[in-house]
Amino acid sequence: MSTYAQKRGFGATLWDYLTTVDHKKIAILYFIAGGFFFVLGGIEAMIIRIQLAIPNNDFVSAGFYNEILTMHGTTMIFLAAMPLLFGFMNAIMPLQIGARDVAFPFVNALGFWLFFFGGTFLNLSWFLGGAPDAGWTSYASLSLASEGHGIDFYVLGLQISGFGTLMGGINFLVTIINMRAPGMTYMRMPLFTWTTFVASSLILFAFPPLTVSIFMLMFDRLFGSNFFVTAAGGNTIIWEHFFWIFGHPEVYILILPAFGIFSEIIPVFARKRLFGYSSMVFATVLIGFLGFMVWAHHMFTVGLGPIANAIFAVATMAIAVPTGIKIFNWLFTAWGGSVSFTTPMHYALAFIPSFLMGGVTGVMLAVAAADYQYHDTYFVVAHFHYVIVGGVVFAVLGGLQFYWPKMFGTMLNETLGKITFWLFFAGFHLTFFIQHFLGLWGMPRRIYTFLPGQGYELSNLVSTIGALLMAVATVVLVINIIITVKKNERIGNDPWGDGRTLEWAIPSPAPFYNFKQLPLVRGLDPYWIEKMEGKKGMTPAEPLGDIHMPNSSIIPFIMSFGLFVSAFGVMYRLDYAWGLPVLIIGLVITFGSMLARSLKDDHGFHIHKEDLIDDDNEKGVKA
Amino acid sequence: MAMKWLSKWRLLSLFTMLAFVLSGCGLPHLSTLQPAGEVAQTQYDLMVLSTAIMVGVIVVVTVIFLIVLFRFRRKDDKIPKQVEGSHKLEIIWTVIPILLLLVLAVPTVKATFDLADVEAMDQKNEEGKTDALVVNVRANLYWWEFEYPNEEIVTSQELVVPTDEKVYFNLKASDVKHSFWIPAVGGKMDTNTDNVNKFWLEFDSAAADEAGELFYGKCAELCGPSHALMDFKVKTLPRDEFDQWVADMQDVKEPAVAQTPKAQQGQEIFNNSCIGCHAVTPANTTPEAARMAPNLTNFGERDYVAGLITMENNEENIKEWLRDPEKYKPANKMTGTYGELSEDELDALAEYLLGLKVQE
Amino acid sequence: MHAEEKMTYEKWPAAPEKQTLEAKNKFLGFWFFLGGETVLFASLFATYLALKDRVPSADHALAKDLFEMPLVFLMTMILLTSSLTSVYAMYHMKNFDFKKMQLWLGITVLLGFAFLGLEIYEFNHYVHEFHHTFTSSAFSSAFYTLVGFHGAHVTFGLAWIIALMVRNARRGLDLYNAPKFYVASLYWHFIDVVWVFIFTVVYLMGMVG
Amino acid sequence: MVNTQTNSGNPETDLKYRRKKNAEEMRHQVISFALMIVFTLIAFLAVGYEGFSAWFAVPFILVLAVVQVGFQLYYFMHMSHKGHEAPALFMYSGVLVAFLTIICFLTIIWW
């Protein structure tokens, strides 16, 4: 049954992680895989910047550049940013609401492995004849014309990892609705939980259109259908709509959890409750809602006509209002507070002006008639890196520093953390600020080189230098992590001293059953409330009893592996005789393991209360 | 000696470029910040308006931010008052942004409709033609074709337009999606594979003067390896000179006969290897599908080879292009379609091509 | 109360599908999944509507040439009825009557197979009579994808219900498998919901022209 | 989890009562099924009957479909019962996105 001994060999640890259904371990898996893909996407970004450092450069070839560019965007969005945020959701959200686990531990593991195999499949394209090269948006006319199997890797890889994301989303939704501790009403949920909730809803409704359109692209490329083949009556604009019906909510899927992380960091280090909690919640929901009605702002130049453009322009602008509410609420949380400048707080504070700049250029882009100028230029590149790096990446880096103790029981070094911060911060602005101007001076995006004499030389060089600073910052972060793991200095429940929410009330790292007794929640910031009343911890809401836990299982891994195998079959079906059999074998593996899962009862196991009592301050349990 | 001159020239251009960076407006023939026509002007005005609003927002947030940064540093271990929120403040920062956005939204909607007004294209006179000047733009993998349906002529790579009047465009793509953009003159519009898009531009004569009568145009939609190099140029002429140009073009009914023996040799090679794709007559009677390459009728009058600003149109560059187009535009559709050419043949072709002119 | 506990009629709760926490989670999660499926099918419908009758040349069959009322009517009746039979199954599940539940589920499955058989016949007919194949036009691609996705759902639903019936044939109802039956029946109803729109939007509107 | 069923204290009457409730509900289900069949018939007839123009028939059969789906969801799938607030919220959100998508594809895909 359970394998929770303290010291284990590598093989056993590996097996443990391959079969785990524990949300905290799955979180670590998400961090490892997401972190790896972040570095990969970052290296791709460096290649982009080196190529563009000087005019007429030939560091990479034109075709290869397009592959790098596509993989940078795709990797960063689907394989780095989202999984890293999923890591936080898994690691923190259940603790914040006082849950023992997520609603579907098995599905949680399945979600991770699907993402992992999807991402792996996508990246294998580098070694198997070339990566996708039609941009992360993969607009249909170009992606149908693209030769080789690059786009097929894109289609199949994203399909597989997309299923994983969808499952993760549903899982979080149910967890939040059904598994809250006694007293944890909706309006007492920490903001990170709220943003997880809204982001998960966005996933639920945004991924199906992507699924459908990716299916259609796959059918067109591999099975001879004609959705996007204009000669046979098809229409490529369909793809664009689907992509953005998904794609715009997607950017809020990224930014909302980031908002959530900052909403946790700022109150802790300002020692003040979140200003305007209910309007923060309301703004989050409103952003999610409006996020579905603005997608065509990516398509102003497609020729949808002035009516559609005007409607979508105005709708887009509306999003500035709830976002502004959030910005001001954060500022006024710190206002009147007692602000301590830790590394996480550095990121949180730097986020405000940085994201603001990206946000206001977003509103400028929403001016449809002016977007005819901005669209597909470096102005847009500047906009979205400002919101994504200044918002999401800062949140990931700040959140990592902030929650590291809760996840691993040690503290990342603060000095090194601040060095990372300042390098990253400076590099970020240096890289992307100047790009606004490049765009306005007429430099299109997605160009593998630029010709001399157009006034782009100096600015591009500056941009490249900034990017290198970000790389150095990342290296410092990696060093910091290595040092911290080596040193292994253990810390207590509430290492920052001012933790407010439930996760800080339990040991670091949390025991695998999270809460020995479910806590009784008496208000917003429950742990803070207890501390202010002089108590040491939470009041339990239930007597000590047996704890029901799910069994670990290798099936999620096998199920995902089956799809991974069949993807090769689908792709090579027309090229090689072995394609079809492989396709079938893969599906048999997947559906077979699905069947096995549903036929074999899995009732989990119980930790007996006797085993709990005597290990008051230890992590493990004798199983 | 030549090297030295070159490096000096480079230094000079670096300085001028620096000057532009400092002035922040970019180059007059390329930058959206130096509007050279009504459309670009409208858009520029919107940019200025929105930037002003945004700077206002940034200033307000920055002031609050700085106060937070300096006034509320932790000094002691006291627990600050736990404030729940403030309705008054909430209302302020909900209502003010709404007002600001309204100020922005109204001109946005107006401009969006104005720029989409192409009614003049539908008003046909008794000949079934429009009184307004119409250009059909067809985007192809890495080259542009400009057809003047009323005038019944075709040209490529360099769009020729009259100044100070509205020019209307029909836009489409023949292979994959591209996007037609002349930054200094107005925003872009996609050339789709599914439909024909319409819009208009206006080229201001004074601004054209400053830009040297030649604007840079670009493809703004990823379309393959040479997307970066899918540039075109726009030549602006006063209306009467434009009419003259049209008349000169229309005069070419048959391929012009080369004058010098060398050029005649070139023409022969051309007729053997190239004419299958490249036309040297401007008539728009060949069906589009058969117009597989840039029309070269007035090639000798173009400023650049294949639209590349690094390839000024001279003998050396033409030969360079013909030797290996792949080197200049990766994955272009001409590479490898016409066999090896000897140096001699290259000379001949270059001379022939340079002689393809319609105006004196 | 443990889920795997042996059940008797007296102990059987009023809402067996939502008795344990696991069951509540499954119930809610499945509804959310259906919310996502709604958008999935909407995307397919939208594509179909955008590509309806878009064919490369005039000699291709259009919607009004293809569809025949009697067949569609029969398919509709069969599927609608199967929705009712699965309601009967759940009725008996609530009354802890395992045998009858299995019986009604069995009828549901038979009806499902009948529907599927007709659909296969129908597709075959289009291919052979009209050369309306998956690859012949944008219209045909959209048609087969929409209706085929629905057919795939029917197939999956059948496999699922059969697996449940076989797996639990000997042990009867308990609180562990009751939510499984319930959720499978929700899925079956949802398939019917989609079909209502398919017969309306694709077939009937196709025949109207 | 605690047993949440209503309890009169007397399991006998309780069960009887529940049985009766269930049977009653089943009767409702059959009625809604009958209505659905009728709606379907009307829809097919409306299309089969030559006298109606498409302008009438199409909206008419769409309304019938929506009503019928309402029956499926609220009766067959028990969305009318309590405990379905979250499912209802998410189904309606899904319908909203679905609606936007379809409207868009009917209006701004072709020119």
Ligand code: HEA
């Ligand atoms: C995390 C990601 C993220 C976020 C949060 C946003 C946020 C916003 N984005 Fe951005 N966007 C992207 C990621 C993101 N975007 C990406 C990746 C692309 C390019 C995709 C591609 O083509 O590859 C893109 C492209 C993009 C375009 C298309 C440009 C083009 O291709 O032509 C547009 C156009 O409207 C736009 C608008 C906006 C707006 C209005 C917001 C708003 O949400 C911003 C709101 C925030 C503020 C406005 C600041 C705070 C507000 C106040 C302080 C109140 C007062 C303010 C005012 C009154 C103005 N974005």
Ligand code: HEA
């Ligand atoms: C989450 C999203 C995300 C993130 C974080 C980033 C991060 C970065 N991006 Fe990215 N970008 C996109 C999403 C993102 N980008 C998207 C969607 C596109 C559009 C794609 C398209 O058009 O299709 C794009 C496009 C894009 C372009 C435009 C290319 C073009 O149009 O031709 C550029 C150019 O400068 C760029 C640069 C960068 C840089 C310098 C970073 C930096 O912030 C990266 C910083 C990270 C690192 C520096 C880590 C590297 C680490 C090391 C190097 C460590 C050394 C290694 C070891 C120790 C092993 N990006």
Ligand code: CUA
């Ligand atoms: Cu053509 Cu880019």
Ligand SMILES: [Cu+2]
């Ligand atoms: Cu967007």
